[in-house]
Amino acid sequence: MTVSFTRLDPVGEDHDALVEFMTRNEFPFHGRPHPRAADVETAIRDGAYRDEDNDSFWIDHRELGRIGFLRLEDLSDDAPLFDLRLDAPFRGRGLGADVLKAATDHVFRTLADVQRFEGQTREDNLAMRRTFVRCGWLKEAHYREAWPVDGGAPLASVAYGILRRDWETGRTTPLLWDDLPA
Template sequence: MAVHLTRLDPTGADREALVVFLTTEEFPFHVRRRIERADAERGIDEGAWRDDEHDSFWIDSDEHDRVGVLRLEDLEDPVPLFDLRIAGEHRGKGLGVEALRAATDHVFRTLPEVTRFEGQTREDNTAMRRVFRRAGWVKEAHYREGWPVPGGEPLASVAYGVLRRDWESGTTTPVPWDDEPA
């Protein structure tokens, strides 16, 4: 199923829809599973969804509008990050892979100074880890106990990335894991 990104107007026409999306969905693998209305509104007002460092998009599919939201972060850095949230009713249908591919295409087509694009997920988010691999991203790090879990022990944060040159050529540059001198 194909997806496309529709730029969000978080402080204008899309504000209430974004607040509703963020506050009515549960995001089990994010640091905060649930977002309270006041927190969502504060984030929007403080520029977390659009400013020099952030931009955001609705994720629309061929069959449904607004199946999720994508937020780009650290846009003034040559290595931006992203936050991807798919609505619960649309998870498990392959939209994550298509959304990540669309995000990657958007970043490399519109931000010529960007050399690589990266993201992280919890070690137990096996679905997102498959999304990264299926979208052509490479595991680059495993940060032990790097992801806080409210009420529980921290989990590992697993980082993935894609290089512009790999995106352009359709290849994958492997990570040199065994590069330490003996």
């Protein structure tokens, strides 16, 4: 496996590196594109990086070393979500697909009760949306004007998902969008 995950300790030995990673990078498609150290510190204290719902990992690449950060969210729900953030030098190289495939493997292998894995992104995050499609995830919802944008009009939030059986078989179960009888 080219990509592996190292569980990080947000309040212990990984605290400073986590704050540094979040503040030195720009995340143009997140609610906070430039997190301040104080915001990250507060989120750490609130359990956003590790509690019963959240768990966080460094993303390690066999040749490239540490390439980013992954958080699994809603873990008590049996349908977890994720937050994937590559370090800036490792974006735009197709690595997101390797990471998403590895994250999907990790979730379905380690969480026996989980039948679906979900992700949401802003409509203009084309790199993330193409990454979902490349990895066999299916678009399941398009929430119009659901994503507030500072100083601009709200954008859509687009939801993708993968089923355990799709992961097992390598075949995406199709969705019949217009399923209401005429």
